[in-house]
Amino acid sequence: MRIGILGSGxxxxxxxxxxxxxxxAVYTGGRSGGDGSLREAARFGTDAVLLALPYxxxxxVVAGLxxxxxxxxxxxxxxxxxxxxxxxxxxxxxxxxxIAAAAPAAHVVKAFNLCHVDVWRLTPPVxxxxxxxxxxxGDDEDALSAVRHLVRDLGCEPLNAGGLTEAxxxxxxxxxxxxxxxxxxxxxxxxxxPLAPQGCPEEAG
Numbered sequence: 001m002r003i004g005i006l007g008s009g010x011x012x013x014x015x016x017x018x019x020x021x022x023x024x025a026v027y028t029g030g031r032s033g034g035d036g037s038l039r040e041a042a043r044f045g046t047d048a049v050l051l052a053l054p055y056x057x058x059x060x061v062v063a064g065l066x067x068x069x070x071x072x073x074x075x076x077x078x079x080x081x082x083x084x085x086x087x088x089x090x091x092x093x094x095x096x097x098x099i100a101a102a103a104p105a106a107h108v109v110k111a112f113n114l115c116h117v118d119v120w121r122l123t124p125p126v127x128x129x130x131x132x133x134x135x136x137x138g139d140d141e142d143a144l145s146a147v148r149h150l151v152r153d154l155g156c157e158p159l160n161a162g163g164l165t166e167a168x169x170x171x172x173x174x175x176x177x178x179x180x181x182x183x184x185x186x187x188x189x190x191x192x193x194p195l196a197p198q199g200c201p202e203e204a205g
Contacts, residue, residue, distance in 0.1 A: 001146070004029065004045025006038050006061060007052030011077055014120035015050060015112065015154075021123070022153035031057065042068040048075055048146050050112075055080040055088065055095055063102040070105035073143040075150075077112035080171060085179035087172055094168035096137065107143035110167035111136045111151070113174050116181075124155020135161035135170055 001024045005012045008030030016026045029041030031053070042049055042065045049069060051058050055078045062069065080095040082088040089095055096110040111134055112120070119125050125132035134151045136158055138144045148158040161170060180186040 001025070001047035001149070002044055003027070003047060003150075004041035004043070004049045005052055006041050006049065006065075008032065009052060010117035011112070011120070012050070012052035014117050015052070015077075018120065018123065018154050019150065024150075024153070031061075039065055039068055042072070045072060048073045048150065050075045051078060051099065053078065058095070059098050059102050062099050062106075066103040066105070069103045072106050073140075073146045074099070074103065074106040074108045075112065075147055076108055076110050076167075079113050079174045079178070081175045081178055085175055085183055087175045089168065089171065094164075094171050096164055096167035096171070100164060107138065107140035108164060109136055109138035109140075109143050109147045110161075110164065110170055111147055113170055114177065120154070126155065132156045133159050135159045137161045137164055137167040137170060139163045 003026045005028040027044035029037035076096045080088040100108040134156045151158040180188040
């Protein structure tokens with residue numbers, strides 16, 4: 001696959017390195033290279049474009065590249081987390097939905113936003129014998145299929161988390177986990193122990 005990455009930080013490096021190892025062609029364009037570098041990365045990513053940019057910048061960048069991103073699979077791994085680990089998009093459209101509105105002809109998939117960058121450097125990310133599960137939100141089946149392929153190439157398992165309207169749930173989950181990990185030093189993984197299903201919490205009692 002041909003993958004363009006917009007951004008040159010940790011997520012761009014971690015995921016880009018893993019996908020290159022899996023045999024994909026990857027082109028990374030950073031903001032320091034100007035709009036031309038970002039556009040070249042978007043053009044290169046005929047199979048997928050990863051948005052590995054800060055939330056503050058991503059919507060404007062996508063809007064400026066909307067023509068190039070048309071019909072592309074666009075992967076949003078951003079987290080709109082603000083001061084005090086608050087969700088900056090609370091009460092409005094999610095980051096993923098704002099990205100989709102900025103490039104309406106693109107096929108946006110929310111993915112890769114729940115784990116620290118160092119998790120994506122693991123080869124593979126397996127914990128207690130269980131591959132890491134990666135929730136995906138999106139509306140275009142071809143785009144989702146492409147992202148599932150990329151998830152599996154990391155040694156992970158894709159999970160269907162609903163359409164793009166559900167992406168806000170992933171972003172809110174990330175804000176909560178970041179607050180627990182960073183702000184409280186809590187063992188956030190203990191929130192969801194791997195027990196056999198016993199029914200939904202509201203059904204208990």
